[in-house]
Amino acid sequence: MPSVSRLCVAVLAAGLLAAGCASSEPEQPAASSASAAPGAAAVVVPVRIAGGTVTPADARLEARVGQPIEIVVDSDAADELHVHAEPDHTFAVTPGTGERFRFTVEIPGRVEIELHHAGRTVATLLVRE
Numbered sequence: 001m002p003s004v005s006r007l008c009v010a011v012l013a014a015g016l017l018a019a020g021c022a023s024s025e026p027e028q029p030a031a032s033s034a035s036a037a038p039g040a041a042a043v044v045v046p047v048r049i050a051g052g053t054v055t056p057a058d059a060r061l062e063a064r065v066g067q068p069i070e071i072v073v074d075s076d077a078a079d080e081l082h083v084h085a086e087p088d089h090t091f092a093v094t095p096g097t098g099e100r101f102r103f104t105v106e107i108p109g110r111v112e113i114e115l116h117h118a119g120r121t122v123a124t125l126l127v128r129e
């Protein structure tokens with residue numbers, strides 16, 4: 001959705017990364033403890049786009065700073081995944097099954113994962129130190 005993309009750019013330009021495209025809630029400080037060990041198991045987020053329906057819808061997930069996060073996409077349409085981390089990540093989704101996108105988050109906080117063409121928030125990660 002172009003208007004969402006533009007809003008997103010505006011939000012990014014304003015430096016309000018943790019607030020996401022569609023939300024202005026204050027960021028919650030994360031409780032501090034040990035960081036994820038190198039080689040920690042990935043948080044896997046299965047995403048499905050079929051006939052214009054996206055699942056999941058804003059799933060709530062937790063991860064550690066530095067822990068790999070892997071989004072596995074089955075889709076019948078092209079889209080754009082946007083991860084609202086600092087720095088943010090944008091991945092091009094192409095139609096197909098088992099497409100994998102992997103990233104890590106280095107700054108604790110709330111990270112929204114959005115599909116910009118579908119205009120949906122797929123998941124929100126709570127990333128702790």
Ligand SMILES: [Cu+2]
Pocket residue numbers: 008021082083084114116
């Ligand atoms: Cu976005």
